[in-house]
Amino acid sequence: MSDKQLTDWRQHAQNLESEINKVVVGQQTPIRLITTAIFSRGHVLLEGDVGVGKTTLLRAFTRCIGGGYQRIEGTIDLMPNDLVYHTYLGEDGKPHVSPGPLLMSGENLSVFFFNEINRARPQVHSLLLRVMAERTLSAFNKEYHFPHMLVFADRNQVEKEETFEIPSAARDRFMMEIPIVVPDDNAIMESLVFDTKFHNVDALVNTIPADILQFDQLNEFSALVQNKIEASSTLRQYALNLWRATKTPSAYGVKVSGVDMNRLVLAGASPRGMSMMLRAARVNAWLNNRDSVLPEDIHAVFHSTVAHRIVFSPVYEMRRTEIARELLTGIVNAIAAP
């Protein structure tokens, strides 16, 4: 039965990818990674320039997953209570309280979409820490549970004014940080500019069939995938070596141009991060119709699950994206399996 489930859900996943690839063109890799995150039950942070399609991509996925969907825009004056409740004066002239975006859909909340997360204050990030890690929230003397919730967030790296750096503890809650870049392909670029279907984003997203996945079955199925897809002792050793290399890259002969390797890394990947990496790798193996994880499955998710977790010396933080890419490529090149 479980084998059939695995096959059926793989069909659903492929269907999901195919539908999203129709509306968000030239983003096959991010789409595969977000699909992986959904089946690994991990939160996703998209990073990229302005207007590259981050929000459209997340909205498209949200439509396919089904369930309750809430969205909030990150602003400098956003406070944690804005996520929990609204207060207003009703028609009767009395104050009223209504549930905020987090509580609105109750336990059916499947996607909480946080747009421009880096514009929100650290207090808001702090609230998110708990919601993302535990999927619970205490409000009005009651504890609310969001068992199916995934947080999709995006931020642009270009603007630095009126923004707050997301602390490493909050970054670590995200399973993946996925860079979105404009495709290089001329035909795609031309299509994005001249094809009228891309002019109206709402209409575009609405062309995707809704509820391709059953949001309330994803947790159970994710556990099934994690149990069914195995990791051999050689692969475990390989993953451990990768982990060690994120802590002391110089010990493995990894070099990054223009960087003092002995001062670069303040903290390597966390145990939670490596656990998330293996979860994602298992899902990648399943999506590729395999029963066991290969090093190539780890490679497919290594950058997106590890890069945002490594803490660099402050002097190198400004070049984080570039350095992290070179560092992780160096680690993959340096570690052999077997």
Next chain:
Amino acid sequence: MKCVMNKLIKSSNIYLFTFVFAFILSKSFVVFANDEPSPDIPEGIVKISKINPDRNVGYLMGDILKRTIALDVKKPYKLIETSLPIVGYEHRYQGQVSGIELCKISHTKKENDDKTSYVIHLSYQIFTTAPVVKPAILPAEVIKFQGPASAEAKDGLVQYKIPEFYFRISPMAVFGAVKIEDDMSPLRQPILLQAYPEKEKLVASLILLGLSLVGLLYILGSRAWLPFMGRPFAQAGRHLRGLSATNTDDLKTALTCLHKAINSTAKYSVFSDNVSDFLTHSPSFKVIENELGQFFELSHKVFFDTQDTSAHDKNSLVWLKRFCKQCRDCERGLKPANLKKI
């Protein structure tokens, strides 16, 4: 004042001269006392045994004669080691040098309860010759012992004479056959020394130097005698040769070995997802692209697939050995032979 100073200087000079004179006198007295003949050692104190040269005729100039003298000396008599003859000492006979020189001497001493045993090794070299056979003598060496004071030897010094050894020195040429006086041309170059030992040493040194250079080249060439020998797949091939197809662990060893060879060639870890980069940078391997794919497939089955054990058969190792040979050919820029699928 000046007068007093002169007196002082004069008196101090006198003391100094007196001291130096007394010192020289005492030293010369000691030397004189040592060279002075001493009474013979009482009979029965020394027991001698000699090993003389095995023949006493047929010696030529330059020959070395060796004697070994063993002396058992009863206690409390002790050999005065400074009385032993010294190297370079040449005996004189009736004021004439004998032409026989002591060229080496050594001795050992062994203490027993009632006696002391001395073994003296003497080597004499002949520096004389004659037109006819000439009698010669290894001289009787006189050595001294310190014993108890007696009526004859108040200071206890006694001497013992090691018996001489008689032999004959042969001429270097037949008498009258060579008359050197008739052949004294000033144009004749001096007789040269034979250079054979030096030549041999030179040849041996050159051979050693040559071997060292070859060894150095071997080390510098990554421990390979030929330019292609030390390359990764050549090394892997040598390693794979010793592996057995029946041993399941050997399959893993072979795969690991080949992975290392591929990584060494690429200078980074090659996986199935970046094998195309490897082929771009090492285009000589492009002809075995399919085989590389099969290799990674096999590696995945052996190392990462926990359920499928179909790859663990002896054919896999045989295939790997052939694959390694293909890679070695590619490494050498040769066209590899086709390989059947596993």
